[in-house]
Amino acid sequence: MSEPRILLIEDDPSVRHGMAAFLRASALEVFEADSCRRALETFRTVNPDVVVADYSLPDGTSLDILAQVRRMSEDLPFIILTAHGSIDLAVRAIKDGADQFLTKPVESKALLVLVRRLLEQRRLRQRQEAASRERAGILDPFQGTSPAIRLLEEQARRMLAWDSPILILGETGAGKGVLARWIHFHSPRSEEAFVNLNCAGLTRELLESELFGYERGAFTGAVAAKQGLLEVGHRGIVFLDEIGDMDPAIQPKLLKALEEKTFRRLGDVRDRVVDIRLIASTNLALEDMVRAKTFRDDLFYRISTLTLRIPPLRERPEDIPVLAERILGLVASRMGRGQVTLSPCAQQALMAYPWPGNLRELSNVLERAMILQRGDRLEGADLGISDRAPAPGEPFGESVPELATLKEMERAHIERVLRKTAGNVTEAAQILGMARRTLYDRLKVLGITPGLH
Numbered sequence: 001m002s003e004p005r006i007l008l009i010e011d012d013p014s015v016r017h018g019m020a021a022f023l024r025a026s027a028l029e030v031f032e033a034d035s036c037r038r039a040l041e042t043f044r045t046v047n048p049d050v051v052v053a054d055y056s057l058p059d060g061t062s063l064d065i066l067a068q069v070r071r072m073s074e075d076l077p078f079i080i081l082t083a084h085g086s087i088d089l090a091v092r093a094i095k096d097g098a099d100q101f102l103t104k105p106v107e108s109k110a111l112l113v114l115v116r117r118l119l120e121q122r123r124l125r126q127r128q129e130a131a132s133r134e135r136a137g138i139l140d141p142f143q144g145t146s147p148a149i150r151l152l153e154e155q156a157r158r159m160l161a162w163d164s165p166i167l168i169l170g171e172t173g174a175g176k177g178v179l180a181r182w183i184h185f186h187s188p189r190s191e192e193a194f195v196n197l198n199c200a201g202l203t204r205e206l207l208e209s210e211l212f213g214y215e216r217g218a219f220t221g222a223v224a225a226k227q228g229l230l231e232v233g234h235r236g237i238v239f240l241d242e243i244g245d246m247d248p249a250i251q252p253k254l255l256k257a258l259e260e261k262t263f264r265r266l267g268d269v270r271d272r273v274v275d276i277r278l279i280a281s282t283n284l285a286l287e288d289m290v291r292a293k294t295f296r297d298d299l300f301y302r303i304s305t306l307t308l309r310i311p312p313l314r315e316r317p318e319d320i321p322v323l324a325e326r327i328l329g330l331v332a333s334r335m336g337r338g339q340v341t342l343s344p345c346a347q348q349a350l351m352a353y354p355w356p357g358n359l360r361e362l363s364n365v366l367e368r369a370m371i372l373q374r375g376d377r378l379e380g381a382d383l384g385i386s387d388r389a390p391a392p393g394e395p396f397g398e399s400v401p402e403l404a405t406l407k408e409m410e411r412a413h414i415e416r417v418l419r420k421t422a423g424n425v426t427e428a429a430q431i432l433g434m435a436r437r438t439l440y441d442r443l444k445v446l447g448i449t450p451g452l453h
């Protein structure tokens, strides 16, 4: 395991160098900063496990840094040092979320003991939280250290406390559903329902009755009244996956439910009050759809004030080993096996592969490898990715090798049709002679993102 990272913020170079040398000698990885600005820059890039900050700095105080850090992480240990300790200041620092307030001169050994204790407490809290998340089936969407994933976590945490809708953008399999569930689990609505509906491939009638429910006799076959998801999700979170596929006739009704907090069941004459937080997701370019008038602009503006973009795996290869180990751990415990590790060569192969199907594909590859390989270490060849079809966009589609497998042919042909329809799945399904739903299922299995062709 790597050494804990400490961010040491102190503008007096001799004090800082002395402390840094002592902490380094005590098996901590130390990052130094001499101002608020430098501290925040370093914080974002190194993602430390603990912060030790002098109170007064050339461009502000460490309370300014603390306020920013708390927005990104609620439980990161933060210690403030000051030359002029006063009770008022100490009370304020603790109120603002500092873990300790120490008056200088601080003995390095005492500081080290404190740092270790806070790190240990945090580790225990994280272990407990991970255990309760696991019990609830919640995955951590922010594993890895890439700047893109750190930024995503920071943005997502800031959005937790509000009621505004959130729009999650990301390619197929990038983890949009996982992120939506994480937000629910950590939001003030976590004790209430989380309901989700995939808008892709549902007919207008079905989507409408699923969302808004209906009264008895509203249409042929409505033999009893039924609650819609908006009612089931009252006070909780409603997650609408693939919102770009929502029939245009339903979009104004959803907008009304969001703006006026009321909706009507089909066949009902009265409005019902509803309080939901909406999370919508899409792998389509909604802005383009708005321009092409296939998605309503008013609904788009309503749902896109808070937007989270999940980076595709190929944009953050440095995160892949950590993610893969985590997934291997999950699969191993599901299979009742001990921990399985990756050889350096396997890690390299995973990092070099472009992962068109993102985390879903990574999970599938690892699960398959674990089923086929009973040992406790996976080698590059066990992964079966070197002979996989190239990523979307690579020159494969127009010239399928003569001895291609059926799956390769299918993939290449679907990609070719999607290119012709500029990513429009409905049109592509018509050309291919299959139901839209079936095409979506094939896209998922093959790891194809419609917009990328």
Ligand SMILES: Nc1ncnc2c1ncn2[C@@H]1O[C@H](COP(=O)(O)OP(=O)(O)OP(=O)(O)O)[C@@H](O)[C@H]1O
Pocket: 139, 140, 141, 142, 143, 170, 171, 172, 173, 174, 175, 176, 177, 178, 179, 241, 283, 326, 327, 359, 360, 361, 363, 444
């Ligand atoms: N953080 C994670 N840790 C482990 N596995 C993950 C993680 N995120 C996603 N996965 C895996 O990827 C699969 C797909 O995730 P999810 O359904 O959230 O993706 P999505 O972006 O919503 O996909 P789609 O575009 O098809 O709706 C999950 O079932 C899980 O196996």
